[in-house]
Amino acid sequence: MKILITGGLGFIGINLIKDIIKNKKIKIFNVDKISYCSMPEALDNIKINKNYNFKKIDIYDYSKFKRYFFKIKPDQVINLAAESHVDNSIKNPDVFIKSNIIGTYNLLKICNEYLTITKKKNFKLLHVSTDEVFGSLNEKSIAFTENSNFNPNSPYSSSKASSDLLVKAWHKTFKIPILITNCSNNFGPWQFPEKLIPVIINQCINKKPIPIYGNGKNIRDWIFVKDHIRALKLVLSKGKIGQTYNIGTNNEKNNLKLANLICEYFNKKYKKDKFNYQTLISFVDDRKGHDYRYAINNKKIKNQLGFKYKKNFMKNLEITINWYIDNKEWLRKKRKTK
Numbered sequence: 079m080k081i082l083i084t085g086g087l088g089f090i091g092i093n094l095i096k097d098i099i100k101n102k103k104i105k106i107f108n109v110d111k112i113s114y115c116s117m118p119e120a121l122d123n124i125k126i127n128k129n130y131n132f133k134k135i136d137i138y139d140y141s142k143f144k145r146y147f148f149k150i151k152p153d154q155v156i157n158l159a160a161e162s163h164v165d166n167s168i169k170n171p172d173v174f175i176k177s178n179i180i181g182t183y184n185l186l187k188i189c190n191e192y193l194t195i196t197k198k199k200n201f202k203l204l205h206v207s208t209d210e211v212f213g214s215l216n217e218k219s220i221a222f223t224e225n226s227n228f229n230p231n232s233p234y235s236s237s238k239a240s241s242d243l244l245v246k247a248w249h250k251t252f253k254i255p256i257l258i259t260n261c262s263n264n265f266g267p268w269q270f271p272e273k274l275i276p277v278i279i280n281q282c283i284n285k286k287p288i289p290i291y292g293n294g295k296n297i298r299d300w301i302f303v304k305d306h307i308r309a310l311k312l313v314l315s316k317g318k319i320g321q322t323y324n325i326g327t328n329n330e331k332n333n334l335k336l337a338n339l340i341c342e343y344f345n346k347k348y349k350k351d352k353f354n355y356q357t358l359i360s361f362v363d364d365r366k367g368h369d370y371r372y373a374i375n376n377k378k379i380k381n382q383l384g385f386k387y388k389k390n391f392m393k394n395l396e397i398t399i400n401w402y403i404d405n406k407e408w409l410r411k412k413r414k415t416k
C-alpha cells in the first residue's frame with residue numbers, strides 16, 4: 079500500500095513516519111516544502127529504507143504537486159502540511175492562507191482529478207486538524223464535540239477551520255472519501271522549539287526566564303504525540319468515510335501549572351545544583367486574541383473506534399524533557415534557526 083504524507087518533516091509527521099515505516103507492507107511518500115521548522119535530520123536513519131521516499135514539494139504549487147501525485151498513485155493520503163504556530167500567524171498570516179487553505183484546496187482538486195481518471199477503489203484522504211477550530215471555552219463550558227460550532231479566533235485556527243470546511247465540501251459535492259481529525263495540543267520528541275513545552279524545557283536547560291503569557295491561566299488539553307499517532311492510524315483504518323473524529327486524552331492543564339511541573343522535574347533531576355527552576359517563571363504580555371481554554375470530548379473515537387490510552391501524562395512529560403536534554407546541542411541549533 080502507498081501512503082502519501084504531506085508535511086512529513088514536521089513534528090507529527092516525523093513521529094508518524096517513524097511508526098508507519100515499521101510496517102513493511104507500506105510504502106511512504108513524504109512531501110514537504112522544507113521550512114524553518116522541518117527536521118529532515120530526524121529521518122536520517124529512515125531515508126535509506128526502500129519503503130521511504132521524499133520529495134521537496136510545496137503543496138501550494140499545484141502543478142508540481144499534481145505531477146508527483148499522479149506519478150506515485152497513492153492509495154491513501156494523510157494531510158499534515160500546514161503552518162502551525164499561532165504567534166507566526168499573527169505576525170505573518172499570508173503563508174497560513176497559502177499553505178493551509180490553498181494547499182488543502184490544491185490537494186482536494188488533485189484528489190478529485192485523480193479519482194475521476196483512475197476510478198481507484200478504497201482511496202482515503204485523512205485531513206489532520208486541530209481543536210483550535212472550535213474557538214475558546216470558558217471554565218464551565220462543556221468540552222468540544224464533533225458537533226461543536228466552528229468559532230476560530232486566530233489566523234492559524236481560522237485557516238485550519240477553512241481547510242476542514244473545504245474537505246467536508248469536497249466530500250459532499252465530489253464524493254472524495256475523506257476523514258477528518260481534530261486533535262488537542264501535542265507534546266513529545268521532535269517538536270520544534272517555538273512551541274510551549276520545548277520552550278519551557280529549553281529555558282530550564284539554559285537557566286533563562288520562562289515566558290508565560292498573561293496570568294498563565296490559559297488551559298490546554300495535552301496529548302502525547304504517540305497517542306495522537308495511534309489515534310490517526312485507528313481513524314485511517316476503521317474510521318467511517320465522511321466522518322470527523324475528535325482526538326484527546328482528557329488532560330487539561332493551565333500553562334502555569336505546566337511550567338511548574340517541568341520546573342519541579344528539573345529541581346528533582348538536578349537537586350545537587352540547589353537551584354530553584356521555578357524562579358525562572360516570568361509573565362509576559364498576553365498573546366493577542368489568546369484563547370482561554372480548549373478541551374476535547376473524545377467519546378466518539380473511544381466508543382466507535384475503540385481508542386484507548388493510558389493516563390500517564392507525567393511519565394510522557396519526563397520522556398519528553400529527557401529527550402530534549404539528551405539532544406541539547408540540536409535544540410541549541412534549532413533555537414538559532416527560529
Ligand SMILES: NC(=O)c1ccc[n+]([C@@H]2O[C@H](COP(=O)([O-])OP(=O)(O)OC[C@H]3O[C@@H](n4cnc5c(N)ncnc54)[C@H](O)[C@@H]3O)[C@@H](O)[C@H]2O)c1
Binds near residue numbers: 162208270
Ligand atoms: N502540534 C499539535 O499540537 C497539533 C495538534 C492538532 C493538529 N495539528 C495539525 O497537525 C499538522 C502537523 O502539525 P505539526 O505540529 O507537525 O506542525 P509542524 O509545524 O511541526 O510541521 C509542519 C510541516 O509541514 C510542512 N509544510 C507547511 N506548509 C507546507 C506546504 N505548503 N507544502 C508542503 N509542506 C508544508 C512544514 O515544512 C513542516 O515540515 C498540522 O496540520 C497541524 O494543524 C497539530
